Amino acid sequence: MSMVVNKSYVKRHTMSFVVAHWVNAISFFVLFITGLPLFSPSFHFLYEIFGDANFQIIHRVFAVIFIVNPIIGIFLARKGYWIMMTEPLKFGKRDMDFLAKFPLDLLGMNPKVEKQTYYNGGEKLNIALQIIFWGVLVVSGAILWFGAGVIDNSIRTWFIPIHACAAALGMAMALGHIYLAVGVNPDSVHGMVDGTIKAKYAEHHHGKWIEDCIESGEVSEEEMEEAVKNY
Known part of the structure; x- marks a missing residue:
């Protein structure tokens, strides 16, 4: 089966991976918000509005979801998680080229860089840091929750x-990720809606991945050329 969808899109993520992504994102934001009163009296008004016991229960429920979600995802979205965990380990020259020109990309100038793989250099760095922050949050949170006595x-x-620092840094990375996805490269957001992205976007932003797909027979060069033209 060709990876071209509706003549102008290419399949990038499975729906199970998309769902896992949104469950992770939502749980992280809920944890961040419900954790704010624990670290600063400035946010105690949230306790007064929702009740401190309710906030703490919500925090713990979503902490469990935050931990369990990627574990389940590894089984239900094996390919997507395998790519996500291994791509950062293949960080190389083309990724360095991307990061060197990243400030221009941040400004929406779309600089010319070496063809990128399934994840570009910025995405690989973001994934690696988010995995580290996830680990720190889980370990430190477990110690705070169960370590008494x-x-x-x-x-x-x-x-x-x-x-607190891991949560703050993770949030900073998440906000940067959202800005780049929505403000700079809105076409990428479609990949987290139904798992597909425009063929033209894929060719421009993940050219090496498309070349690898053509070489492996997942899609023909003619199909990709037609899909790009149909956009």
Whole structure:
């Protein structure tokens, strides 16, 4: 079956991967918001509005979702997760070229860079950092949640700023990711709606991946050329 969809789109993600992406995003934002009163009195008004016990329960429920979601995703969206976890390990010259010109891309100037793979250099860096932040959040959160009476409080309290910093950095990366997706490359957002992206966008932003797909027989060169023209 060809990866070309509706004559002008190419299949990039499975729906199971798309769902896992949104579950992860929503759970992270809920955790960030419900965690704010824990780290600053400035946000205690949220407790007054929703109730501190309710906020803490919501935080813990979504913490479980945040942990379990990628584990389930590994089984239900194996290919997507495998690519996501292995692509950052293949960071090379073409990715360095992308990062060197990233400021221009950030401004929406679409600089000419070496053809990128399934994920470009910026996406690979974002994925690697988000995986690290996920690990730090999970470990530090578990220690804060279950560590009472098990880990000495003088040690346990150090995990409060660690947890907060990981959440803040993760949010900064998430906001940057949203800005680039919605503000700079809105065509990429379609990939997280139904798993497809415009063939022309794929050819321009992930040219090496398209070349690899043609070489492996997932799509013919003629089909891609036609799909690009149909846009």
